[in-house]
Amino acid sequence: MMYAALAAPLFLAACGGNKSDSADSDTTMTDTAASTLPEVSTPSATVSNTVELTANDQMKYSTTEIRVKAGEQVTLTLKNVGTMPKESMGHNFLLLGGGTDVEAFATKAMVAKETDYIPADMKSSVMANTKLLGPGESATITFTVPAGTYDFICSFPGHYAQMRGKLIAE
Numbered sequence: 001m002m003y004a005a006l007a008a009p010l011f012l013a014a015c016g017g018n019k020s021d022s023a024d025s026d027t028t029m030t031d032t033a034a035s036t037l038p039e040v041s042t043p044s045a046t047v048s049n050t051v052e053l054t055a056n057d058q059m060k061y062s063t064t065e066i067r068v069k070a071g072e073q074v075t076l077t078l079k080n081v082g083t084m085p086k087e088s089m090g091h092n093f094l095l096l097g098g099g100t101d102v103e104a105f106a107t108k109a110m111v112a113k114e115t116d117y118i119p120a121d122m123k124s125s126v127m128a129n130t131k132l133l134g135p136g137e138s139a140t141i142t143f144t145v146p147a148g149t150y151d152f153i154c155s156f157p158g159h160y161a162q163m164r165g166k167l168i169a170e
């Protein structure tokens, strides 16, 4: 057991040393190192313009950070994976333009039931949105955004405090 625990760091150190000493010639060592990298360096949010997002009965999105490429079309699918009725636990996805006062928007959205919780007088703040989804429903939208960091929220009454995140376009 002791030897096994010691062997790994020693091997890694030797590997790193070899790589820097002979980066051009030692292709075998480079291949070995590359093949093990993805398992140890999985980022929380990878840059992808195909986004799969879920929302559940616990008022949670599956992620609070979405990273996309700026200036290229994003295809985003939101699925409500909950089972509670739409009237009490509906979910949507609203991408808000930079500079939007999220609190003010969400407060107005609460009483905008007629327009799917999108306040008519702040509609211009919405860069993209899905409709309000009931249990098992999903919706796919496409949009393109310039580089920047944007807020996204679920505007169903009482949800945005938990159901919010950042979309980062770079």
Ligand SMILES: [Cu+2]
Pocket: 055, 059, 089, 090, 091, 092, 154, 155, 156, 159, 163
């Ligand atoms: Cu919601």
